[in-house]
Amino acid sequence: MSTSTAAAAIxxxxxxxxxxxxxxxxxxxxxxxxxVYGWRGAPSYLRTKTQLASDRLHVTEAQEAAPLAYVRTRDYGDVPLHDPAAAVKMRPLPSSTKAKMAARRTCPECGKVRKVILRGPCSVCRERAEKQRQRERARTCAGCGTVREQPYPKHRRCRSCRQEQLEAKRARVAAWLAEVTVCAGDGCTKRRGSKKAARAWLKERDWLLCPERTDLPDSSWNTPDWSPRCTPCQKAYDAEQERRRAECQAWYERQERERRERERREAEERVRWAAAALADPDVVVLDTETTGLDDDARIVELAVVSSSGEVLLDTLLNPGEPVPDDAAALHGITTARVAGAPAFSDVLVQLTSLLDGKRCLIYNRWYDVGVLRHELTLHYLDRAAREAAETVRLEKVQPGTVAGDLRERAMAAARLQAEAWLDAMTFEDVMIPYSDWVGEYSEYHGNNRWQPLNGGHRAAEDCHAVLGCLRAMADSAATDAVADGGDMTATGGGPWSKSA
Structure with missing residues (x-):
């Protein structure tokens, strides 16, 4: 092929x-x-928004909506890349803005504009000030504060202050030498070492040779290498320590025996309490099912069972509000089931007659008494509101002029009446003694774990489950615990009997 033909082919x-x-x-x-490219995998001409901003370029809306590529990063995810040729040059900043930005980077000490925003003097001025402070500190006496032209030696003291320091050091060394060379026994003055050896021990560790050192060996060190007491005092000291150890051991053993005895008595007391509750005809068991676990939860089912297992009261209650789905899924009581049920106020008279003069046992007394307190407050609040409205009507007060704290006064009165009702009853908790009887200790809580009731989440079933817990406690020991003086029906209950 000729040269002209090859050139034509290109x-x-x-x-x-x-x-x-x-x-x-x-x-x-x-x-x-x-x-989407990895690091350094995209075309080199593409730029991120930050890189374009450093070049005083601005990404247009079209570029923002349609990036040409992405780069995948670990911290920021997929970052879009744009063509700098299509970017728009940023408008120059106004002179006032530039002046404000320069003022934030200007050092107040030297007046120079730095590259970063300053919050005080720049690093150069801070280093200069620190060096000046160090020079002034080196020329200032650490004792009296006298400033001179030349720096002080390493001890940083003038002649008089240095003499006082050395005198104090010599006094401490003399006291330490007397301490380590005289028996430490009470009233004993026997020598147990030489001061010469103690000074040699100090010199080996530069306590006397180093002039600026003013501290002394730590008393916990074995200094010097001889016993702190003479032989007779050491024997007496060892005997005293052995006597004290024996006393401490005896005290711990006595405490351990008392603890075990106390736990045994408490266990017997729980068994007697459970047996007495089962045999007491004045004992009833109460349980409730509610719309939730909050303080303002409403009761949807109420049951009272006697100690013999007879159901005295078992009824659904209309809470006056929808039953949440999570609560309904737990006990199966829905809003439709309680639609025609009586309200709490309708069964309050019957409940009062059943609990009056009785010992009412509850599993987790604090919760059930809390929901009873809330229901009683609402019941008495309605009555207090009606009484307040009747007072307003009789006094011929215009409705618009009634004081704003009328409901607060009614609420306070309702709370007092609810507390009075609860104070007239006797409630005892079963969960704490039953959990202590099971004895499942928790290292995290430092106490026995609270045991679940496992009663089926219906009020009557939970009451019978409480009776089952009492029977399990009573059957765990000899049945003559009650006959031996453990009948607690006359005293009104055990240590878990507390008013609301």
Whole structure:
């Protein structure tokens, strides 16, 4: 082939792309059809928004909506890349803005403009001030504060202060030498070592040779290498220590015996209490099912069972509000089931007659008494509100002029009446003694774990489950616990009998 033919075969314009527009790696993925490259894998001419901003370029809305590629980062995810040729140059900042930015970077000490925002003097001024403080500190006496032209030695004291320091050091060394060379026994003055050996021990550790050192060996060190007491005093000391150890051991053993005896008596007391509760005809068991676990939960079912297992009261109650789904899933009582049920106020008279003069046992007394307190407050609040409205009517007060604290006064009166009702009853908790009887100790809480009732989440079933707990406690020991003086029906209950 001739030279002219070869030249004709070569095109006049090269079609290969520029090297900076060729991707340096394969895409890791595609996001809406746009390739996502790894680090340093995208074309080199593409830039992020931060890089464009450093070059005083602004990304247009079209570029923002359609990036040319993405780069995948560990901290920021997939970052979009744009073409700098299509970016718009930023407008120059106003002179006032530039002046404010320069003022934030100006050092108040030297007046120079730094590259970063300053919150006080710049680093150069701070280093200069620190060096000046160190020079002034080196020229200031640490004792009296006298300042001189030349720096002080390493001890940083003038002549008089240094003499006082050395005298104090000599006094401490003399006291320490007397301490380590005289028997430490009470009233004993026997020598147990020489001061010469003690000074040699100090010199080996530079306590006397180093002039600026003013401290002394720690008393916990074995200094010097002889016993702190003479032989007779050491024997007496060892005997005293042995006597004290024996006394401490005897005290701990006595405390352990008392603890075990106390636990045994408490266990017997729990068994007698459970047996007496089962045999007492004045004992009833109460349980409630509610709309939740909050303080303002309403009762949807109430049951009272005697100690013999007879059901005295078992009724659904209309709370006056929808039953939450999570509560209904637990006990199965829905809003439709309580739609025609009586309200709490309708069964309050019957409940009062059943609990009056009785010992009422409850599993987790604090919760059930709390929901009873809330229901009683609402019951007496309605009555107090009616009484207040009747008072307003009789006094011929305009409705719009009634004092704003009328409901607060009614609420206070209702709370007092609810507390009076609860104080007239006797409630005893079963959960604490039963959990202590089971004895599942928790290292985290430092006490026995509270045991679940496992009664089926219906009021009557839970009452019978409480009776089952009492029977399990009573059957765990000899049945003559009650006959031996453990009948607690005359005293009104055990240590868990507390008013609300």
């Amino acid at each position: 095109p006049a314009v090269r079609t290969e792309p520029a090297p900076d527009r060729v991707a340096r790696g394969k895409p890791l993925a595609h996001l809406d059809g746009v390739p």
